[in-house]
Amino acid sequence: MSMQTKQHDLLTELCLDFGKKAVASLLEASTLWIKKFPNGSHADWSQSMISHALSQLSEHEPYWTFIAARIHLHDLYTKQRxxxxxxxxxxxxxxxxALGLYDPILVERYSREELRLIGNLITPERDKLFTYSALQMMMSNYITRDADHKSVELPQERWLLIAMILMQNETEQRLEKIEEAYWAMSHLYMTVELPTLLNAGKLQKPGDNKPTASTNYLDVYHIGITKFLDGMIDDKVIYIPDLFMEQVESRGHWHLFDPHEVQTVMGYSLADFYDEKKGAGSFREKYMACVQHPKLNKKTIFAIDLMKQIMHSQLTTGFPHICYTDEIHRKKMNKHVATSEYTIVATHPTQLTHSSINLGRVVPAGVLERLITIQVxxxxxxxDLNVHSKPIDVQLRGLLLGTTGWHHLLALNKIRWESTEAVEFADELYENIAYLTISASMELAKEKGAYPLFKASEWYSGEYFEEREYHSKTWEKLRTDVASNGLRNGSMTAIASHSSTAILAASTVGIEPIIQKYYMEEQLDGVIPIIVPDLNPETRWFYKSGYFIDQQWTLRQNAARQRHIxxxxxxxxxxxxxxxxxELLDLHVNAWKSSLKMTGTIHSHSNSLYFLNNAISF
Structure with missing residues (x-):
């Protein structure tokens, strides 16, 4: 097939799919390019047409991102096979x-006939779901490449390989489960964590799959807390008990200790305790014992001054994240796990067990139950495949099933972010997700057995359901079934912010509001345009920038959501x-009083010069 024929066929297809009027400028640009470069290559033509398409992309003509993606796909197909x-x-x-690019396990675990049947699952049409930014990210960052750094894989093959790797040890109806997993990923109904996206099916070389750098954690009563806040460290997390927030509100004192000295003098670690009830519990008892002990050194400051330093750091760097440890432990289902060990598990779960539901695609399609069943x-x-799993990971078998595309879903449903309707929608939707996830884990337990610590958990005792006031007949039946059959996983739902996977899913990030309807994202190989999904005259008014949203509404949504997470x-x-x-202090206090377990990065328009240059008084 000649180059001109290929180009003509592509342009004809785009006219049919988008309308001749919509792509008129592309047709004109192509005609002018061919006149100027009669002997030009197809790759050069493609790049020029992609550039033209992206130059047309705007809030008013968002479809150009799909046109650019289609031209890019056509070029990829032409170059490869x-x-x-x-x-x-x-x-x-x-x-x-044979070339040493794929893991031999693929031909060891799957017969030639199975590979043939699996290959029949590939649906090329699903490549058309990619926006340009999603396709560019996939091809630049995750596709398999040869020794010359040329891509040797296409997007649908990446999805299928991930499904094959994750289902390799299934003993019953394995091909059907691969088909379901491929269906979920190729429709962009879900995202997978970056290590799996990057490495699944590839032959790993020594050092390829190193664990990511650990997050830096510190308790707010640690003697080194002020230096920690001033230090040049990203991804900082501070553990804050209720007592500290109470002292902030009352403008009371706060005392800092050396944990090693506390252990030596008192014979215990404060990190092993928490307040079992709001306003009372073992942490404050042990903490006050430290305060009153004459041989224990302490540094006394005003709690509000430390809170000012925390907020100062957040507005200048975005960090630290804040974890409200008492609430984390009061709500944990596996209280028999050591307190200090569980805190890290709950706030920073194993990366290789992360996946998110793409709400903006799944809910309108009505496939939530089907998706969660295969996703869990x-x-x-x-x-079981994660070589970095720790003993606690295997004992708890904790999942991190999250969500992305919340703002996308609100816009599709014409629900304003700052509304009671959005809060009620969050409550209803996340209760449904919780129910379906617990049900899916229970069904897995029937098949593969419950997680080792189940019988000592609040899942088994039913306290989990009591605390969340799940008393409908549907929930009561699930509670009984869980007690009888067990759960495969000791924890299941959490939400983390992953902007990269949201771009791949052509959705909005996590549970966050958008920043802009259209912007440029800087990637390793250049800048790519990002436009919010399904932007049209009807959804436009429901896409409000997070910087202009009253964050108290965000907290209200999350308080409703947190009950089910x-x-x-x-x-x-x-x-x-x-x-x-x-105002920022009020947000923190309300987050704590709303029984949230954690707040993440504080994003401001730019650095906080205004904050720094104005006297801080309360």
């Missing part, structure tokens, strides 16, 4: 295993750089 796109998957796998199995399988929600807050200190 045209005209035999997505054909003979078994031969493709075998060849890349996929994440559970990842626990058994781990932490990393809730980022968006504030103008002109925010008064008292």
């Amino acid at each position: 045209s005209p035999n796109i997505y054909t003979d998957f078994a031969a493709h796998i075998t060849q890349l295993v 199995r996929m994440i559970d399988n990842a626990i 058994d781990q932490c929600i990393s809730l980022n807050l968006y504030v103008p750089n002109t925010i008064q200190a008292i």
Whole structure:
């Protein structure tokens, strides 16, 4: 097929799909380019047409991102295997295993006939779901490449390989489960964590799959807390008990200790305790014992002064994240796990067990139950395949099933962010997600057995259901079934912010509001345009920038949502750089009083010069 024929066929297809009027400028640009470069290559033509499409992209003509993606796809198909796109998957796998690019496990665990049947699942049409930014990110960052750094894989093959790796140890109806996993990913109904996206099916070389750098944690009563806040460290987390927030509100004193000295003098670690009830409990008892002990050194400051330093750091760097430890432990289902060990598990779960539901696609499609059923199995399988799993991970078999695309879903449903309707919608939706997730884990327990610590958990005792006031007949039946059959996973739901996977899913980030309807995102290989999904005259008014949203409504939504999330929600807050200190403090106090477990990064328009240059008084 000649270059001109390929180009003509693509342009004809785009006219049919988007309308000739919509792509008229592209047709004109193509005609002018061919006149100017009659002997030009197809790759150069494609790049020029992509540039033209992206130059047309705007809030008023968002469809150009899909046109640019289609041109990019056509170029990829031509470069790699045209005209035999997505054909003979078994031969493709075998060849890349022989070249040392794919893991031999793919041909060891799957027969040639199975590979043929699996290859038949590929649906090329689903490549058309990609926006340009999603496709560019996939091809630049995650696709398998050869020794010359040329891509040897197409997007649907990446999804299928992930499904094969995660289902490799299934013993019953394995091909059907691979088909379901592929269906979920290729429709962009879910996201997978970046290590799996990057590494699944590839032959790992020594050092390829190193654990990511650990987050830096510190308790707010630690003697080194002020230096920790001033230090040049990203991804900082502070553990804050109720007692500290009470002292902030009352403008009382706060005492800092050396944990080693506390252990030596008192014979215990404060990190092993928490307040079992609001306003009372073992942590404050042990803490006050430290305060009153004559041989224990302490540094006394005003709690509000330390809170000012925390807020100062947040507005200048975005960090630290804040974890309200008492609430985390009061709500945990596995109280028999050591307090200090569980805190890290609850606030920073194992990365390889993370996945998110793409709400903006799944809920309108009515496939939430089908998706969660396969998604829970996929994440559970990842626990056994994760070489970095710790003993506590295997004992708890904790999942991190999150959500993305919340603002997208609100816009599609024409629900304003700052509304009671949005709060009620969050409550209803996340209760449904909790129910479906627990049900899916229970069904897995029937098949594969409950997690080792189940019988000592609040899942088994029913306290989990009591605390959340799940008393409907549907919930009562599930509670009885869980007690009888067990759960495969000791924790299941959490929400973290992953902007990269949200871009791949062509959705909005996590549970956060958008920043802009259209903007440029800087990636390793350049700048790519991002436009919010399904932007049209009807949804436009429901896409409000986070910087202009009253964050108290964000807190209300999250308080409703948190009731149904058994781990932490990393809730980022968006504030103008002109925010008064008292307003930011009010957000923190309300987050704590709303029984949130965690708040994440504080985003402001720019640095907090206004905050720094104005006297902080309360």
